[in-house]
Amino acid sequence: MKYRSAFDIIGPVMIGPSSSHTAGAARIGRVARTLFGKQPAKAEISLYGSFAKTYKGHGTDVAIVGGILDFDTFDERIPFALKLAEEAGIEVIFTVEDTVTDHPNTVRIKLSEGERDLELVGISIGGGTIEITELNSFELKLTGEHPAILVVHNDQFGVISAVTNILSKHRINIGHMEVSRKEKGKMAIMVIEVDQKIDEEVMAELEGLPNITQIIRMVD
Amino acid sequence: MLFRNVAELVELAENKEVKIAEIMIQQEIEVTGRTREEIIEKMDRNLTVMEQAVERGLNGVTSVTGLTGGDAVLLQKYIKSGKALSGNILLDAVSKAVATNEVNAAMGTICATPTAGSAGVVPGTLFAVKEVLNPTRMEMIEFLFTSAAFGFVVANNASISGAAGGCQAEVGSASGMAAASIVEMAGGTPSQAAQAMAITLKNMLGLVCDPVAGLVEVPCVKRNAMGASNAMTAADMALAGITSRIPCDEVINAMFQIGQTMPSALRETAEGGLAATPTGRRLQEQIFGKKQ
Numbered sequence: 001m002k003y004r005s006a007f008d009i010i011g012p013v014m015i016g017p018s019s020s021h022t023a024g025a026a027r028i029g030r031v032a033r034t035l036f037g038k039q040p041a042k043a044e045i046s047l048y049g050s051f052a053k054t055y056k057g058h059g060t061d062v063a064i065v066g067g068i069l070d071f072d073t074f075d076e077r078i079p080f081a082l083k084l085a086e087e088a089g090i091e092v093i094f095t096v097e098d099t100v101t102d103h104p105n106t107v108r109i110k111l112s113e114g115e116r117d118l119e120l121v122g123i124s125i126g127g128g129t130i131e132i133t134e135l136n137s138f139e140l141k142l143t144g145e146h147p148a149i150l151v152v153h154n155d156q157f158g159v160i161s162a163v164t165n166i167l168s169k170h171r172i173n174i175g176h177m178e179v180s181r182k183e184k185g186k187m188a189i190m191v192i193e194v195d196q197k198i199d200e201e202v203m204a205e206l207e208g209l210p211n212i213t214q215i216i217r218m219v220d
Numbered sequence: 221m222l223f224r225n226v227a228e229l230v231e232l233a234e235n236k237e238v239k240i241a242e243i244m245i246q247q248e249i250e251v252t253g254r255t256r257e258e259i260i261e262k263m264d265r266n267l268t269v270m271e272q273a274v275e276r277g278l279n280g281v282t283s284v285t286g287l288t289g290g291d292a293v294l295l296q297k298y299i300k301s302g303k304a305l306s307g308n309i310l311l312d313a314v315s316k317a318v319a320t321n322e323v324n325a326a327m328g329t330i331c332a333t334p335t336a337g338s339a340g341v342v343p344g345t346l347f348a349v350k351e352v353l354n355p356t357r358m359e360m361i362e363f364l365f366t367s368a369a370f371g372f373v374v375a376n377n378a379s380i381s382g383a384a385g386g387c388q389a390e391v392g393s394a395s396g397m398a399a400a401s402i403v404e405m406a407g408g409t410p411s412q413a414a415q416a417m418a419i420t421l422k423n424m425l426g427l428v429c430d431p432v433a434g435l436v437e438v439p440c441v442k443r444n445a446m447g448a449s450n451a452m453t454a455a456d457m458a459l460a461g462i463t464s465r466i467p468c469d470e471v472i473n474a475m476f477q478i479g480q481t482m483p484s485a486l487r488e489t490a491e492g493g494l495a496a497t498p499t500g501r502r503l504q505e506q507i508f509g510k511k512q
Contacts, residue, residue, distance in 0.1 A: 001221060001376045006248045007262060009334045009371035009380075009397075010342075010364045013269045016324030017436035019335040020381055021488075050383040053489040054434025056508055059327065079327050104383040104487065126381025126389070127334045197253045220252065 001145050003129060004219075012128045014073040020105050021051065021058030024124030026078060029067020031132055032109040034216060035152075036118045040111035042091045043068050049104035051124075052096045064107060065092055073128065108134075132218065138180040140191055140218075146175055148193045148219040149203075154211040155181045155188040162209050163190065172196045191218070222247045226373050226414050226468040233410035240400070240410050241362035244369040263361045269331045270320070270343035277319025281326045285507050288437040289326060292319035309348055310452050317344025317448035321441040333364075334371045334380040337387075337436045338394035340444035342367050345398040345451050353405055366404045367397035370417050377469070378476035382429035383488040385479025387443060392424030392475065395447035395454075402455035416458035418468035420450055425471075426478055428486035430493025433504035439494055 003009065014023040033039075045064055047055050055061050059079065066081035069088065077084060085092050105124040110117060121134035132140055135150070142148050153159045160179060167174060173195045181188035198217070206215050222243060223229040233240045248259050278296060282289035295315035298304060304311050317340035324330045324339055333342040346363050355363070371380065374393045379385035399416035408416075424447070432438040464471065485492030494500050 001224070003372055003375040004251050006244050006259075006365060006368035006372065007266075009368040009375060010263065010266055011331055013266060013329065013331045014336060016327050016330055016336050016339075018337055019332040019339075020383060022336065023332065050488045053491065054431070057431065057434030057490070058436065074329055076329070104484070104489075105381070124381075126379060126384060127375065128332050128336075129375075 002125060003127070004145070008127060008129050012073045014128065015076060015078045018058040019128040020124040020126050021054065021060045022063045022078075023073040023128035024105065024130050025051070025060045025063040025107065026067040026071065026073050027128065027130045028107055028122030028124065028132070029064040029109065030070060030072070031067075031122065031130070032111055032118065032120050033068045033070050035120065035135070035214070036111045037214060038113075039088065040068065040090060041113040042093070042111070043085070044093045044095070044110040046095045046097050046108040048097045048099060048101040048106040048108075051105050051107055052098075061094060064109065068109070068111065135189065136182060136187075138189060141178070142191065142193065142218055146193045146195060146219065147198055147217075148191065149198060150216045150218050151190040151192065151206070151212060152214040153188055153190065154213070155185050156211050159209070159211045160190065163192070163206060163212075166202065166205050166209070167192070167194065170202050172198060172202070187213070222250065223373070225377060226370065226417065226472070229369055229373065230410045230414050239362060239366065239404055240369050240413055241365035241404065244365040244372070260361060263364050264357070266331045267360055267364060269329060270333075271347070273320045273323045273328065273330045274316045274343055274347050276328060277323045278316070281322050281328065283322070283325040283437055284327065285435060285437065287325075287432070287435065287503065288441045289322050291441065292316070292322055306449075309352055310449055312351065313345045313348035313448040313452050314445045315344075316347045317341050317444040318441055320344060321444045325435070325437045325441060333367065334375060334393055334397070335382070335390045337382060337440050338390040338444060338447065340441075341391060341394035341447040341451060342398045342401070344444065344448040345402055348452075349402055349405060355405060359405060363401045363405050366401040366413065370397045370400045374472055374475075378472050379479055385476065386427060386482050386487055387429040388424045388427040388475055389479055390429065391443045391447040392421055392427055395424055395451045396421040398448065398451035399454040399458070402451060403458050406455070406459055408459050412458045414468045415463050416455045418464035418466065418471045419457055419462070420454040421468075421471045421475060422464065422466065423450055423454070425475055428482065428493050429488040430486055430495045431488065431490055432495050432500040433507050434490035434495070435507075438503070
């Protein structure tokens, strides 16, 4: 079940004109911004399929950049996002790609500042609902059926068990889990799908662990 | 999940002797862990956004390109002239659907139902039947939950994306959702609501997504008009006791299959259909210059 809530259908409240090409695009941009953790110096955005063909008409470009500026789908500054990004000193580069992707509404976003960078692929599946399918070359397989978190951490022994220990202490069962890293000893990520709701208290406890850089809710 | 298809949804509502809206609310509580009050309050806020969008559109808006806007005003004037042939309630629904989509095209604030391109149909019909049925605020909120329930089934078993399934997946879905909600608000049974959804969707099958210049304007605004009138007609048919020979879930599946075989040129790429007509191409060049 890709859609879980009544508000995936009646919602989101958003700036027009397209839920998939405007609101969904803004949400993908905002996930990239959240994962990057701050305003980037540079944003490289590659558009595929229907996104590539119709982005101008749908305001997909302003929406993605609006998301990168941390705007929500209903933020009335979205139509002016390109200008606002320029004023904020963000270099924005758009590329229109011909490659055929699995989903027609696909975007690849690379955010960077100095040495730091983050790259993700997002798809907008309709009605403003999105999926993140790739993060830093790591394929994410989230069904969207269960609550899921993404843990960015240092690649060191004991980090994975520390996280799972906290989950087990709170009687949260893990249904699916993936771990990956770019380089030995550097940044690594865990994607954990669970059966129970992860409340703020558990999130805070996880965030407090050593060697954890960031924890993000992927699916509520 | 309490239900995965329309048959299960109808059975649940009839067995429990509650509205479809109530089943949707119960499922939302189960899935999200939020309280009933929180969920209802959130939908109430969406209803307010819809109300404001209709009001704004009825006062007249124009899109950035100038391609759309002002038709809702024309229609309201025409209704007031007393010369309308197809009935004032029907045309009121049409004008309010148009109003919402004109606001959407003008990059105004709307609530996607289920998408932005099809955001006019559900509020358009709701605020029109409101004039005749005089519902309470809670009944209007329930109207939206009933729409959500049917949209939920379509979204998970077929698609609500024009890029994936054509306009049948967007205005088609919206129209079916609205028809079901109208039936429930008018006092019809859950089974009649499902019939209205089936009848509506059958008449939207195959509808392509061919926006001129890739803009959610032409023909999207007028497709919302037809979506609203289709929903009103199908709701009346279902309330009259007419049933669909093909069950609702099978119609939804047919819609999905048709979307799968629809060429990419007709799925929100602005490469086929009305977008590819000489006038469509000319408008695209006028707006964006020679080649995008």
